Structures are given as C-alpha cells and as structure tokens.
Amino acid sequence: MPMIRETIVTTVNRDGHMHIAPLGIIADGEGWILAPFRPSTTLENLSAVPFAVANYTDDVRIFAGCLTGRHDWPTTASDTVPVPRLEDALAHVELTVDRVSDDDQRPRFHCRVVHRGSHAPFEGFNRAQAAVIEAAILVSRLHLLPREKIESEIAYLEIAIGKTAGIAEQQAWGWLMEKIRAHYAENRANSR
Numbered sequence: 001m002p003m004i005r006e007t008i009v010t011t012v013n014r015d016g017h018m019h020i021a022p023l024g025i026i027a028d029g030e031g032w033i034l035a036p037f038r039p040s041t042t043l044e045n046l047s048a049v050p051f052a053v054a055n056y057t058d059d060v061r062i063f064a065g066c067l068t069g070r071h072d073w074p075t076t077a078s079d080t081v082p083v084p085r086l087e088d089a090l091a092h093v094e095l096t097v098d099r100v101s102d103d104d105q106r107p108r109f110h111c112r113v114v115h116r117g118s119h120a121p122f123e124g125f126n127r128a129q130a131a132v133i134e135a136a137i138l139v140s141r142l143h144l145l146p147r148e149k150i151e152s153e154i155a156y157l158e159i160a161i162g163k164t165a166g167i168a169e170q171q172a173w174g175w176l177m178e179k180i181r182a183h184y185a186e187n188r189a190n191s192r
C-alpha cells in the first residue's frame with residue numbers, strides 16, 4: 001500500500017472561488033495523487049483548474065470544521081499556483097495536475113510538486129489530534145458504516161481525547177460529536 005498523508009487540499013473553480021477539503025494525498029514517487037470521490041467539489045474544481053495546494057496543518061479544527069459546515073479558514077496567495085493556501089499551515093506544497101486516470105467512482109489526479117513552503121515548526125505528535133482525524137474520517141462515512149462500528153470506534157478514540165486533548169482538539173471533537181448525534185437523530189425522525 002502506498003503512503004497516504006492527511007492534508008487540507010485547496011482548489012478553485014473557473015471563477016477563482018476557493019474550496020477547502022480534507023484529503024488523503026497518496027505518495028507517487030516525487031509527486032502526489034489526489035483521489036476525490038464523485039461527486040465532489042474538489043473533483044469538479046480539479047477538472048476545471050488543474051492546480052491544487054496540499055496544506056500540512058496540525059490544527060485539527062480545520063479537518064473537523066470542513067466536515068461540519070465550517071469552511072471559512074484564513075488563506076493567503078500561494079507562490080506559483082492560482083490557488084490560495086492556508087495562512088496558518090505549518091508547510092504546504094503547490095501542485096499541478098500532470099495527468100488524470102478516470103474512474104467511475106474515484107478519478108486519480110497525478111500531480112507534480114512545483115513549489116514547497118515551510119512556515120512554522122512541527123511541535124510533535126499529539127494523540128488527540130490523531131483521534132480527531134480518525135473521527136473526521138468516520139463522520140465522512142456516516143452514511144456508509146453501521147452505527148455500532150461508528151459508536152465503538154468513537155468510544156475508543158475518546159480515550160485519547162480525554163487524556164491528551166488541548167482546547168483546539170476538544171473543540172474539533174465537540175463539532176464532530178454534534179454532527180454524529182444530529183445524523184442519528186435525523187435518521188430516527190425519518191424512520192418514524
């Protein structure tokens with residue numbers, strides 16, 4: 001299996017309107033593959049404007065925020081591509097799409113790194129950050145996974161939150177738990 005790095009990917013549409021989404025970028029030699037599912041804004045944007053920025057951040061509120069309707073994070077112009085980057089990213093890579101392997105479910109955009117930037121030091125691992133990212137992935141699959149699996153995985157991840165979270169991680173976790181509760185409450189209402 002290739003290595004996957006969990007990042008915040010920024011893209012733009014033809015009008016220059018930016019979109020922010022968490023994406024696992026797949027190592028591909030010196031470059032990266034972006035594999036957005038159909039349908040998604042990231043996919044539409046990459047098809048229209050073949051550039052992206054992969055932002056490396058330890059602010060897990062951005063991962064949880066994007067999955068809970070909070071898309072408004074500060075950005076700034078990139079150095080070489082017409083796509084903004086996250087202002088508070090620790091580092092980022094600017095990508096151009098070299099070629100696309102089409103697929104009914106998940107086309108793959110093979111990207112070349114055209115610029116790298118480093119902005120702030122990486123200050124070590126935090127288990128609660130990893131737990132928030134795992135929970136964000138579960139939230140992105142709420143409609144696909146059985147409720148028991150979601151609940152048992154959340155129960156396990158919550159241990160790291162309780163033991164190691166700072167304020168940002170607690171906030172991100174709260175947003176995700178709220179979304180899970182709302183999802184099951186809505187499902188119950190619909191099945192009545």
Ligand SMILES: Cc1cc2nc3c(=O)[nH]c(=O)nc-3n(C[C@H](O)[C@H](O)[C@H](O)COP(=O)(O)O)c2cc1C
Binds near residue numbers: 006035140
């Ligand atoms: C850590 C993480 C990694 C993700 N990786 C992918 C991915 O590789 N491809 C994808 O389509 N969605 C991925 N998702 C889900 C997307 O972020 C989410 O569904 C998003 O809304 C994509 O659709 P959009 O471009 O319309 O916003 C990931 C979510 C998380 C939390």
